[in-house]
Amino acid sequence: MLWQSSLKFAQIIPMQPHRKSSVKVLSGLMLASILSLPSPGLADENLAGKYYENALVAYQKQDLDAAIIELRNALQQNPNYVAAHILLGKLFLQKKSLSEAEVHLNLANQLGADRSLTVKALAQLYLYQIKYNQLLKEIQPSQFNRQLQPDLHVFRGHAYLQLNQISEALNEYDIAAQIDPSRVDAVIGRANALLRRNDLAGATQAVEKAMAMQPDNPGNWYVKGSIEHVQGDLENAIKDYDKAITLLPDYQDARIARAGVLMDLQQDQRADEDLAYLRKHYPFDPKAAYLHAVLLARNGQQAASIKELEAASDIIVAVKPEYLVQHSQTLMLSGLINYSLQRFDLAAEYLRQYVKSYPGQPGPYKLLASILLNKNEPETVIDLLRPVVASNPNDYRLLFLLGTAYMNVGKHDKANALLEKASAGEDGGENIHAEIGLNRLSMGQETLAIQELEAAIQKNPGNTQAGIPLVAIYIRNGEGQNALRIAQAMHKKQSKNLTLLNLLGTAQVATQNLKQARQSFEQAVELDPTFITGHLNLSKLDVAEKKIDKAKQRLVALNQKFPDNVAVLIELSTVDQAIGNNDSANQWLEKARRIDQKSMPVLLAQMDLNIKTGRTLQALSIGEAAELIDRENPQLLQALARSYLASNNREKALSIYRRMADQARLNVKKLYNVARYQIQAGDYSDAIKTLKKAIVADEKHIPAQIALTEMELYHGKPVFALSRANNLLKAYPQSGFPNRLLGDIAAQDKNFSLAATRYQTAFDLEPDTALLMKLYQSLNQTGQNQKAFDLLAEWTKKHPKDLVPIAALAEELLQQGKLKEAQKHYEFLLTQYPNEAQFLNNLAYIYFSSGDSKASSYAEKAQQLAPEQASSNDTLGWILVNTGKVDEGLHYLRSAHSRESQNPEIRYHIAVALDKLGRKDEAKQELEQALNSNLSFNGIEQAKALSEKLSQ
Structure with a gap:
């Protein structure tokens, strides 16, 4: 019976420095609640296990169709049955049903399969799919x-x-x-x-x-035939290919090679037989399709040949329609509309046409220049604006744009002269600082943007152009006091301004002044009862304070007053999701969509709900329709990518992320976010490219620097990671993160002593839970177990609510056999996280070891909460086997093995179950595998005794 490592708990609870608040506020000046979904209904696990065992018997007899039927039956009972997905994937691969094989192998991996059980099948699948x-x-x-x-x-x-x-x-x-x-x-x-x-x-x-x-290996005869083929000895090549195919009729390469030689020898009928076989059994092979096309053309079947060529072709031609608009006002309006929708390429085309036809107006030049700067085309901006600035020498916005363009091409003298002149205008430069700050922000250069926006605020604390985005930045970055400072200053200047009053309330939430925030929102709706945003923020406060019924009542009343307001309907959906009423949540969103079919917030909310509830096809349908409305909306593209990932179309998701990276241009924040998505999707090579682009945009963006260093270390070139980390240490010697990165590099090189030193330095500079755990592990790896234990014990005394190290301490005690002390910590952890499977499983282990009757119920709950974990399946399965429910227990033990196939203890447990069921030969095989692993495990002596008994 396995207990589960508490080191995994760090991935479950967000690790935050103990001194920081856990209250979070979403950007967009609105409050948010964290939603949770109910657990799915329980499957008939016992019946699923019986179907799987039947499938194994059929598979051993090579009755693949019967095995597939039994496995499908098993998955009807339990769609998350990993062992069934693994075997189905392999069976479909054997039958050359690649799409079905891919679905089941990927599902198995997503559900937590031990990758050693799927990796060979996936490798073969990728070869078939030409995904080299x-x-x-x-x-x-x-x-x-x-x-x-x-x-x-x-x-x-x-x-x-x-x-x-x-x-x-x-x-x-x-x-x-x-x-x-x-x-x-x-x-x-x-x-x-x-x-x-x-x-x-x-x-x-x-x-x-x-x-x-x-x-008698067919590969030998194939290569021998290939050598003769190259040497021009076609007759002997045919004989060797014949021998290879006789030994292995399904030999793809040999059949293709033989077909080619037969075509060279004008033996078209025999070649056609090989190609027909290949097209039937390997319909995904373009080489066979191409050869077949050549053969068909040679025999005058042109139409059939073209069809085969099209089948071999994987080219998608995307054609963008061009629009010609003659009317000047329509032309300008088209530019403005597309700019507002962030369709910058279309907007630029319209504006280019406009300034070419109507060159006397500076406004369109400013808009076009902004777009071109965002597209990283500063040279074009310089050519565009030089004559316009000459005609409008005092237009500070034109000066600013031209100065920015010169700065981006490295002509800093010209840039500084233009920017200083721009700053001298407009009331001492207050607005230009705001403009520069907003431009920096649009390029993702947040640190420089903050400097400019703060400069504008210093000149005028009531400057809303600078203040509003600055408050949003500070809230997003967790700097609530700075946000509150600026919000209060703006509100003081305009106390009746509803936007600023709402902004003040949001800043008060960020500083945990919930009572004051409620007063601000209430004051806003008193000033204007139709101020929907204020009402919505009050409902969000209700949810944050666990007053769900009050929030629902408030929103229902609001909906009655404003039945066509989609924001209210979206919030009603969110509240219903919070209480698990997804059907009602969907109905609110359907109503909102009937009101406004093109509302992007509604479409995004629908996609999110469908993804959460497993309706990925519906999410994709909505997303593809929404894409026709706005192809460049980053939130939509991310939702689409999530939908493709959920539907196992990883390649399409990755292509969307690449598109997002292209659209981000040199916006460092956008690039960093795209890189995070790529990392989550496992597209590490593209993530590295995106992060490099982000650092080109802003080398002082620390999160991108850290992420790129980590990516280079684990998925790129470690030597680059070391260079970056050393450079960061020189630039930020008093910060903990460079030493933390150097510790990671040392750990990756298995230089755990150096890693411990680096982590200790980082921990001394900026102690937090994440570094504590890295230091703890490195100390253990260097044999400093007592020091590691003391580190945990000391930290948990000072931080008795920091759950990650408490979980690690509980594990240490469990490893040491101090079950009573470990039990105390796990029972405390369960008071904080009553549905955490890891703690339930480990307590079940402790209770079972001490004969406590609670073991069974804790193990059942752990498995229901975490059916994807080997430990929870093994613990429950072993308890069931030992309490007389052998068939049921074997099913859970199979699930455990499918997730951790190299664990000999699980194999020993399976052997015991098989022995109890009278399947002695299978039990003997499992014991041999367990004992031949040369790994120690709980019950190894009992396993040896059972093996000896079965061998008699």
Whole structure:
């Protein structure tokens, strides 16, 4: 029975410095509540387990169709049955049903499968799908046990070979052979690679070696035939290909090669037989489709040939329509509308036409220049504005835009002269500081933007142009006091301004002055009862204070007064989601959409609800319709990407993120956010590119610097990470994060002593929970276990509500066998997180070990809350097996194994269950696997005794 590591708890509870408030406020000057969804209904696990065991029996008999039917039945009972998804994925791959294989393998991984059980199937799938780069990016042999590594190196060799990267392919094959010298496929791979390099002697030598190792391996005959093919000995090549296909009728490469030779020999009928076989069994192979097209054309079947060529083609041509608008007012209006909708490319085209036709008006030039700057086209802006500034030498906005363009191309003398002249105008430069700040903000340069906006505020504390965005920035960054300072100053100047009164209330929430915030919002709605935003913020306060009924009553009354206000309907939906009433929540949003079919907030809210409730097709349908309204809305694009990820269309999601990165241009904040999405989706190479672009935009953006360093360390080039971290240490010697990064680099290099030193330095400068846990782990890794234990104990005494280190301390006590002390901590943790499966599981382990009858109920609840975790399935399964419910227990033990296949204790538990069911041979196999792992585990002596008993 497994207990679960508390180190994973750091991923469950957001780790915040103990001194900071946990109250959070969303940007957009509105309050927010965190929603939670109810747990799905319980499946018939026992029946699902029986169907799975039936599938295993059918699979062992190679009755694939029967096995698939049993597995589908199992998934009807439990759609999240990982073991069933794994086996289904492999079966569909065997049947060459690639899309279905991909769905089930990806679902298995998403549901927490042990990747060592799916990685080989995924590698083969990627080869079939011609996703060679994805294979190389995602499948890293070092992440898996040594037994699996040769297979994965061979797969990587095949991918490199298809990419014609011969040296890399040879390296992979050689590594596979070094790990396991008996791997004939590595030798065959090497022969194939040498043949690609035209090293016929080397290829022949490798084939001879492979033949000596395994003369009936079809790969040997295929490569031998390929060598003869290259040498022009087509008759013998055919014979060798025939031999390969006789040994393995499904041999794809051999059939393609034979078809090509047969076509060269004008034996079209035999070639057609091979190609027909390939098109039937490998419909996803473009080479077969292409050869078939050639064969059809050669035989005068032009239409069929074209159809096959189209099947082989994967080219999508996107055509953007061009619009010609002659009327000047319409032309200008089109530019303004598209600019407002952030369709900058279209807006720029309209404005270019406008200034070309009507050059005397400076306004359109300013708008066009702003767009071009945002598109990082400063040279174009300079050419555009120089003659306009000459005609309008005192227009501070034109001066500012031209100065910014010069600054962006490095002509700082000209830039400074223009910007100083712009600052001298407009009442001492107050507005130009605001303009510069807003421009910096639009480019994502937040630190520089804050400086300019603060300069405007110093000149005039009531400057709303600078003050309103500054308050929003400070709230978003958790600097509530700064936000409140500026909001109070603006409100003092305009005490009856509803926007500023609402802004003041939001700043008061950010500083946890909820009573004052309520007074501000109430004052706003007293001044104007139709001020919807004030009412909505009052309802959000109600939700934040757990007064859900009051919030609902307030919103229902508001809806009666303003039945067509979609913001009220969206908030009603949010409140219903908070109490788990998703059907009612959806009805509110449907009503809102009937009122305004093009409302982006409504469409986004609908997409979010559909994604949360698993209705991904509906979310995609809404998102694709919304995209026709606004292709460049970043919130929509993110929602679309989430929908594609939820529907297992990862490639489409990643393409959207790339699009978002392109649209962000040099806006560092936008680029950083896109990079975060790419990281979450596992697209590390593109995330690195995006973060590099972000740092080009603003090298002082610390989150991007940190993220890029981490990405280079774990998914890029570690030497770059080290260089970046050292540069950051020079630039920020009194901050903790450079030493933390250097500690991460040392830990990655397994230099745990240096890591501990770096983490200790960082911890001394800026102690927080995250660094505490890194320091704790590095101390353990250097054998300083007592110091690590003392570190946790001391921290938890000073911070008795910091749950992550308490969970780690509980685990330490559990490892030491101090069950009563560990029990005390876990019981406390459960008072804070009563539905945390990890704590329930570990308590079930403790209770079971001490004979406490509560063990079963705690294990059941843990498994219901975390069916994806091996530990919770193993604990429940083992308890059931030991309490007479063997069939039911075996199902949970299978689920545990599918998530942690290398754990010998789980295999031992499965063996006990199989033995109790009379399946002695299977039990013996499981015990052999467990004991041959050479790993120690709880129950190892009992496992040896059972193995000896079964061997008699």
